[in-house]
Amino acid sequence: MDQGGGFPFELTLAFLFMLLIVSYMVAAVLTSRRHKPWPLRRSALWIIGVLCAAAAIIGPLANDASMDFTAHMVTHLLLGMLAPLLMVLAAPVTLLLRTLSVNAARRLSRLLKSLPVRIVSDPVAASILNVGGLWILYTTGLYAAMHHNILLHAFVHVHIFLSGYLFTVSMIYIDPAPHRSSFVYRAIVLVMALAGHGILSKRIYAQPPAGVPAAEAEIGGILMYYGGDAIDLVLIFILCYQWFRAARPRSSLAMRQFGDAG
16 A cells, blocks of 8 residues: 655654654753653663654555565554553653643643543553454454555554553553552453453454455464563563562561561
């Protein structure tokens, strides 16, 4: 499919991705003058995350993805899973709050506390948007249709990234999260979401999407299953680590109280 005009279109997207990197770096420098230095690891995570998203949208891999399902699945892993995870770990909202004026930061905080944000950031809602969207993409004619409509193609890619980012944000709290769910609730939803993702990858392997050759679907299904698992393991580790850190102070206090009682 013609991706909207070739080189000028890709150049525009490349500029936008570069703007995301530059804006983050400028904010990191400015806020480091007024607060404690912004961690370099977060800047590195942001840069790598943006580059992963860019590789899925522009360049050779993105061009191959419109003709080869295996390449498409690589872009799905980059755009919908790896890039969101890295960018969430970069804590962009925290950086933005440190950069904004007091009044602007308060307005942003009110937005984050609003009912619409609370609804879409709930782990169940975020999982439905993320995994449910993938089921619609690969089990209906949407995958074939998006290669013949540039607006639909753009919508699908934006949805894949935003739903992946929202899902990650709903599972691990790196930035301020006004509407926090319990660790048990998030863990249960995460397991169910991973199961849905794994079942979909097996379905793709056995029943290719419309217009996808069986050989490409088999490789794509394998990539989705094992590649997704590799990224999900990082997500699981972070969630468990946060859970452990949150429970440790209470566990230590309980042990001290038990020792005093003895």
